[in-house]
Amino acid sequence: MKRIFSLIAVGVALMLLDGQAFAHAFLDHAVPGVGTTVAGSPVELELTFTEDIVPAFSGVHVATEGGAAIAAGKAVPGPANTLHVRLAHALKPGTYVVTWHVVSVDTHHTQGSYKFTIAP
Numbered sequence: 001m002k003r004i005f006s007l008i009a010v011g012v013a014l015m016l017l018d019g020q021a022f023a024h025a026f027l028d029h030a031v032p033g034v035g036t037t038v039a040g041s042p043v044e045l046e047l048t049f050t051e052d053i054v055p056a057f058s059g060v061h062v063a064t065e066g067g068a069a070i071a072a073g074k075a076v077p078g079p080a081n082t083l084h085v086r087l088a089h090a091l092k093p094g095t096y097v098v099t100w101h102v103v104s105v106d107t108h109h110t111q112g113s114y115k116f117t118i119a120p
């Protein structure tokens, strides 16, 4: 009987783990906003995710629409579901592509990208 109870306990634990598997970190919102047009260059980008992430295994890259990389600092966390990326230089008017990859605290990898535009 004791054995059956421990088997049930293992089953419940597995179900709980499985439930957490749905808690992937996706981009919740960003500054500048996804798909928005802003008047001037931001000093930094801020990306907020739906779950807490592991900064050491997460990163953000910025490029022009043509694919030229934009110099930016390492993505810095704070709070735990947010990354801040300081831009090395003010951005010229144009459309930029932000590509992110994160590992959520449940160890799942997710990635995505979005664009924002700086008005001429």
Ligand SMILES: [Cu+2]
Pocket (backbone or CB within 6 Å): 020, 021, 022, 023, 024, 025, 104, 106, 107, 108
């Ligand atoms: Cu997950």
